[in-house]
Amino acid sequence: MAWNTVGKPEDIENGKMKEFDVSGKKIVISNFDNKYYAIDALCSHMGGDLGKGKTNGGVVVCPKHHAQFDLKTGKVTKNINGLFKMMTKKDAKDLKLYDTKVEDGNLMIDL
Ligand code: FES
Structure with missing residues (x-):
């Protein structure tokens, strides 16, 4: 694991999320009251x-089959159901949560 600078904290409005490419990996970072997840x-x-x-x-909410995930924890809050569940025969699993920090005015993620 290593700290990577992804941008400035003000790049993400309070209550919003933004996607970043960090060393070839897609990450979503959200801001809730200036805490970053x-x-x-x-x-x-x-x-x-x-x-x-x-x-x-x-x-x-996932745009594909509508599973829902908590942005602060990565945990599934609502799994797929109905036709999508019958078609794909698998569930969504909790997502990995990464550490973040703000240092010297930069937003960083431990990846
Ligand atoms: S790919 Fe996200 S719910 Fe199926």
Whole structure:
């Protein structure tokens, strides 16, 4: 693991998220009251791009089959169901959560 600078804290508005490419890995970082949370941007179900998902409070909805993940923890808050579940026969799993910090005015992630 190593600290990587991804941008400035002010790049992400309070209550919003933004996708970053960090050493070839897609990461979503969200800002809640100037605390920053970083999770994998590829959905654990079938690789949907969570950076393109809708957010609702602290949750991001996968644009592919609509699993929902807590942006602060990476945990699944609502798994896929119905037709998508029947078609894919697999569940979404909790996403990896990465440490973040703000240092010298830079937003950093431990990856
Ligand atoms: S790829 Fe995200 S819910 Fe299926």
